[in-house]
Amino acid sequence: xxxxxxxxxxxxxxxxxxxxxxxxxxxxxxxxxxxxxxxxxxxxxxxxxxxxxxxxxxxxxxxxxxxxxxxxxxxxxxxxxxxxxxxxxxxxxxxxxxxxxxxxxxxxxxxxxxxxxxxxxxxxxxxxxxxxxxxxxxxxxxxxxxxxxxxxxxxxxxxxxxxxxxxxxxxxxxxxxxxxxxxxxxxxxxxxxxxxxxxxxxxxxxxxxxxxxxxxxxxxxxxxxxxxxxxxxxxxx
Numbered sequence: 001x002x003x004x005x006x007x008x009x010x011x012x013x014x015x016x017x018x019x020x021x022x023x024x025x026x027x028x029x030x031x032x033x034x035x036x037x038x039x040x041x042x043x044x045x046x047x048x049x050x051x052x053x054x055x056x057x058x059x060x061x062x063x064x065x066x067x068x069x070x071x072x073x074x075x076x077x078x079x080x081x082x083x084x085x086x087x088x089x090x091x092x093x094x095x096x097x098x099x100x101x102x103x104x105x106x107x108x109x110x111x112x113x114x115x116x117x118x119x120x121x122x123x124x125x126x127x128x129x130x131x132x133x134x135x136x137x138x139x140x141x142x143x144x145x146x147x148x149x150x151x152x153x154x155x156x157x158x159x160x161x162x163x164x165x166x167x168x169x170x171x172x173x174x175x176x177x178x179x180x181x182x183x184x185x186x187x188x189x190x191x192x193x194x195x196x197x198x199x200x201x202x203x204x205x206x207x208x209x210x211x212x213x214x215x216x217x218x219x220x221x222x223x224x225x226x227x228x229x230x231x232x233x234x235x236x237x
Contacts, residue, residue: 003033005119005220005221005222005225006029006030006033006117006119006220007033007037008220008224008225009030009033009117009118009119009218009219009220009225010030010031010033010034010036010037010081010117010218011037012117012218012225012227013034013081013115013117013218014034014037014038014041016079016081016115016216017038017041017046017048017079017081019046019047019048020047020048021048021049021078021079022048022049022050022051022069022074022076022077022078022079023038023048023049023050023051023077023078023079023080023081024050024051024052024053024077024079024080024081024082024107024108024110024111024114025038025050025051025052025053025057025061025066025080025081025082026053026057026080026081026082026083026104027052027053027054027056027057027082027083027098027100027103027104028082028083028097028098028100029083030083030117030118030119031057031081031082031083031117032057032060033117034081034117035057035060035061035064035066036060036064038050038064038066039061039064039065039066042064042065042066042067043064043065048066048067049067049068049069049074050066050067050068050069051068051069051070051071051074051077051107051110052068053080053082053100053103053104053107054098054100054103054104054175055175056100057100071106071107071110074110075110076110076111076112077107077110077111077112078111078112078113079111079112079113079114079115080107080108080111080113080114080115081114081115081116081117082095082104082108082114082115082116082117083095083116083117083118084116084118084122084210084214084217085097085122085130085208086122086123086124086127086128086129086130087116087118087122087123087124087214087217087219087228088124088125088126088127089125091214091215091217091228092127092191092209092210092211092212092214093116093127093208093209093210093211093213093214094127094128094130094132094133094208094209094210095133095208095210096132096133096135096180096207096208097130097133097208099133099164099172099174099175099180100174100175101133101135101206101207101208102135102174102176102178102205102206103175103176104210105206105210105213108210108213109213113215113216114210114213114214114215114216115214115215115216115217115218116214116216116217116218117217117218117220118217118218118219118220119219119220119221120219120220120221120226122219123219126187126188126189127185127187127188127191127209128185128186128187128188129186129187131159131162131182131183131184131185132182132183132185132188132207132208132209133164133180133181133182133183133207133208134148134180134181134182134183134198134204134206134207134208135174135176135178135179135180135204135205135206135207136148136178136179136180136181136203136204136205137178137179137203137205138177138178138179139203140202140203141163141179141203143203144181144201144202144203144204145161145163145181147201147203148161148181148183148198148201148204149161151194151197151198151201152183152185154197155185155188155189155190155193155194155197156185156187156189157183157184157185157186158184158185158186158187159183159184159185159186160184161181161182161183161184162181162182162184163179163180163181163182164179164180164181164182176205178205188209191209191211192211194209195207195209195211215229216228216229
């Protein structure tokens with residue numbers, strides 16, 4: 001998706017923001033456009049207080065002069081705007097391609113509403129084509145990896161389980177100091193059961209299945225931005 005289309009989706013999400021709101025700020029290339037546009041509105045006088053989902057988003061927001069807080073100070077947020085790696089027909093998501101899934105899920109869960117901004121390639125009938133990120137503790141990595149592999153086998157994963165690495169070949173480390181195992185499913189037929197099975201593993205901190213959390217999605221494509229709301233779809237500009 002072109003940067004212009006990403007920005008169009010982000011601009012649509014900005015139309016849901018009102019002065020006085022407490023916002024969660026997502027992480028990733030599309031969310032970055034939303035933060036940029038929000039910064040412009042803040043300079044024009046929009047009154048918001050925001051919680052970032054990553055160190056990168058925190059730095060971007062501070063550079064733009066966006067007022068920031070945290071979930072120790074704020075008990076609830078009005079809205080979180082974030083990207084997604086996959087969106088299925090029930091508005092369930094896979095997130096975490098950028099490695100911020102734990103903080104993204106904490107912030108989304110503390111929000112009254114979650115809006116996703118994405119491109120049309122992220123729409124799928126069934127989750128699983130994109131590798132499912134599983135954030136794990138460093139301690140006992142081998143034992144955790146073996147336990148996750150058992151869960152993958154039970155749930156019919158078509159591919160392998162791989163430790164995420166940086167371009168330099170080093171293990172990728174999240175903002176929370178954890179590691180990420182990427183699980184290549186192909187198709188996730190029972191996301192709720194898979195979620196429970198993964199979280200039952202002691203070494204698993206969190207995973208990238210965001211189930212029943214997204215209320216609305218703005219999906220950009222060559223023909224404009226589509227708005228998805230629950231089971232309803234309409235076309236926007």
